[in-house]
Amino acid sequence: MLDAAVAWMNARGNTEQWGTTPYSRKPGGVARVERYTTENAPYIAESEDGTPVGALVLDSGPSPQLPIAPAGEPERYVRLLVSDRRYAGQGIGAALLAHAAEETRRAGVELLRVDCWAGGGGELVAFYERNGFARTEEFLSDAWPGQVLARRIHGTRESISVPAR
Numbered sequence: 417m418l419d420a421a422v423a424w425m426n427a428r429g430n431t432e433q434w435g436t437t438p439y440s441r442k443p444g445g446v447a448r449v450e451r452y453t454t455e456n457a458p459y460i461a462e463s464e465d466g467t468p469v470g471a472l473v474l475d476s477g478p479s480p481q482l483p484i485a486p487a488g489e490p491e492r493y494v495r496l497l498v499s500d501r502r503y504a505g506q507g508i509g510a511a512l513l514a515h516a517a518e519e520t521r522r523a524g525v526e527l528l529r530v531d532c533w534a535g536g537g538g539e540l541v542a543f544y545e546r547n548g549f550a551r552t553e554e555f556l557s558d559a560w561p562g563q564v565l566a567r568r569i570h571g572t573r574e575s576i577s578v579p580a581r
Contacts, residue, residue: 417471417498418449424501432560433533433540452496459515461499461508470499470508474516478531483555484564487527492520494530513547520569527566531555534563541565 418439426436439445452458452473461470473496478484494516499508520528532540534554541551541563549565556562 469503472512490525491527526569529566531564534561
């Protein structure tokens with residue numbers, strides 16, 4: 417999914433967000449995914465026939481490789497959110513974020529944060545805002561513009577559904 421996401425972004429003219437090298441060929445890319453599946457809480461969204469259509473990785477804080485300060489309170493942090501571009505527009509990302517909110521609530525934590533690429537006209541930032549997140553801080557990682565967003569999680573339960581294709 418990550419390699420396909422890079423190809424999809426590049427086909428749309430976006431070479432700045434994740435670059436042009438397939439994720440699996442980037443230095444440390446495969447090792448990072450292996451850590452996500454062993455050290456973090458990964459979640460896979462599947463279609464009705466069991467096809468993986470999206471992935472979410474939650475952690476207890478931001479990546480130490482980024483210039484983002486810990487929240488100063490317990491938090492859950494979206495480290496990775498990706499969907500299969502063949503299923504684009506079907507609400508997979510939104511469903512996975514709703515699941516992240518539910519997992520955060522279940523853990524008794526009230527803060528869910530994410531960081532994302534803030535370039536390209538801010539479309540990705542707007543996606544997170546449509547899903548209940550608010551901008552907190554901007555950052556630069558080398559020349560890569562980033563935005564941290566936060567969402568307060570309260571005691572009410574949200575229902576989660578992953579759309580079928």
